[in-house]
Amino acid sequence: MEVEQNSETKWKAKVSTVLKEASAEQIWGFYGDFFNFHKWFPGLDSCYGVHGANGEPGCIRYCGGFSIKSEDGEDSVSWSKEKLTTVDPIHRSLTYEIVDCNIGFKSYESTVKITPSGSDAESGCRIDWSIKVDPVKGWVLEDLVKKFEVGLDRAARRMEEALTNPEE
Numbered sequence: 001m002e003v004e005q006n007s008e009t010k011w012k013a014k015v016s017t018v019l020k021e022a023s024a025e026q027i028w029g030f031y032g033d034f035f036n037f038h039k040w041f042p043g044l045d046s047c048y049g050v051h052g053a054n055g056e057p058g059c060i061r062y063c064g065g066f067s068i069k070s071e072d073g074e075d076s077v078s079w080s081k082e083k084l085t086t087v088d089p090i091h092r093s094l095t096y097e098i099v100d101c102n103i104g105f106k107s108y109e110s111t112v113k114i115t116p117s118g119s120d121a122e123s124g125c126r127i128d129w130s131i132k133v134d135p136v137k138g139w140v141l142e143d144l145v146k147k148f149e150v151g152l153d154r155a156a157r158r159m160e161e162a163l164t165n166p167e168e
Helices: 026-030 034-039 139-164
Strands: 002-004 011-019 044-051 060-065 078-090 093-101 110-118 124-135
Touching: 011 026, 011 139, 026 034, 026 110, 026 139, 034 044, 034 060, 124 139
Parallel strands: none
Antiparallel strands: 002 011, 011 124, 044 060, 060 078, 078 093, 093 110, 110 124
8 A cells, every 4th residue: 555645735545456366357347347336346335327338438427335424424325426537458447537426525536457467467467546636624544545445455356256256
C-alpha cells in the first residue's frame, strides 16, 4: 500500500493484490464488464449502466451499497455515479471518475491495471488500484485506503473462485 496524504492537495494511494490461479486476461474480463461490478465487489449491492455502452469510454454506471458511509447517515444507501474515462485492453487498464455521489468525494479518479505476475501470461496476475481524491471530510486517508485494500482483495478472490469453480 502506497499512501500520500497532504491536506492541501489530493490524496493519492495504491492498493494491490496478487492472484495465483487466474491470468491477467481472465481478470480483465471481469473489469471490462463495467456495469456489473456488484457481482464481485463486497458491500456493493447494485451496479448498472445509466449512460452509454458497457465498457466504452464515456459510459456511466450507478453503484449503490453500504461499504462507505453516506453523508446522509449510517442507514442510508451510499451511492455514486462513475464515468469510465479511458480503457486500454492491450495493457489491461481502465480509469474512471466519480461524477456524482453522496459519500463525500468531491473529486475522485481511479485507475485499475492488471498485469501478469508469473513466469508466463497464464500463471497468475497482479491487480493495482490507484486512487486520487480530494481530502474527504471525516476520513483519514489510511482508513479509506484500508477499505479499498480489503474490498480489492475480496473482489479478486471472488473472481478467482468464479474461474476455478464455475459451477458453484
